[in-house]
Amino acid sequence: MALDSDTHPLNSLGFAKPPAETRVVVAMSGGVDSSVVAAQLAEEGYDVVGVTLQLYDHGAALAKKGACCAGRDIHDARRVAEEMGFPHYVLDYENIFQDAVIDEFAESYLAGATPVPCIRCNERVKFKDLLETAKDLDADCMATGHYIQRKMGPNGPELHSAADANRDQSYFLFSTTPEQLEYLRFPLGHLKSKAETRALAAKYGLPVADKPDSQDICFVPNGNYASVIEKLRPEAASPGEIVDMDGNVLARHKGVIHYTIGQRRGLGIGGLSEPLYVVKLDADNRRVVVGPKEALATRKVPVREINWLGDAPFASREEWHVGVKVRSTRPPTEAVIRPISDTEAEVELLTPEEGVSPGQACVFYDMDSSRIFGGGWIWRGY
Structure with a gap:
């Protein structure tokens, strides 16, 4: 039970009780950011429980070396937990991830949209199902390695951009609800640079201190969306027409999924007096519409x-x-x-x-x- 704040000061996570009596579930991806969060809270004396999600079969065709929750990353998260002396669990969320993120990603792309699966993952998996799991573990809160800040305002907790604009992840966390924000903590949001995070990792002697950052969507190898969509939906690479804004056919294409709004290169249209850009994807008619930059x-x-x-x-x-x-x-x-x-x-x-x-x-x-x-x-x- 929390103590009255008049008799006991708030701890660093905002609870009026000693860290040892405050249980915090840390979402651990196996990367340096979440590892530092877990290590720091463990050193401060919190009752830390590390949880890593296996979001897809890391032996399957979709997985890749360095993906956020592939086998290597699960191993790295476990090593950090062992060295810092707190329990660590791996939860199989493959079916949830497939239904809530991957399938919608494929359908959105087929419909001519440009989806952002990392937002859906935070919204539907990490801050929903994992957050409920943290509550089932009787945790007082859940902490992540995201670069964003949670600040207390006159009407409760507010979401704020990270202190380091180059690392800020607010775009990917906009769908965090007020109820989730009550329960979440982001211990890295106040840091001024990634160098500070790596310095903390070195201070704690973490085996991931020099691990490179993941650059791609975890289930998309080398940023090649089209190859993933073709594996998920083999019918997706249906050919069609590249047309101008008046509907004149300029060329043929091998599938709308190979194009994005604003694309200029790789259109396969020659002999033009001015460059053309993809201005619209008409997935229903399998058409890629191109036009001048001002369009x-x-x-x-x-x-x-x-x-x-x-x-x-x-x-x-x-x-x-x-x-x-x-x-x-x-x-x-x-x-x-x-x-x-x-x-x-x-x-x-x-x-x-x-x-x-x-x-x-x-x-x-x-x-x-x-x-x-x-x-x-x-x-x-x-």
């Missing part, structure tokens, strides 16, 4: 499945003036959100952006602070 500029973005983290109800205003990211690698840009319902809105970008694609996330930021107001999913709309 990529988008001002109005339909967004749905909105997770709102602001203090006032989302639909309580006609407009919200915020910053938004429509790609993880771009800084927030000024925008106006016009709610249609509690979970749907039109977002108007004050400066048009290129390459806005259905299936990507649109994440909302406070332009005057580091706070994140949630976000939603871009769709075709109109």
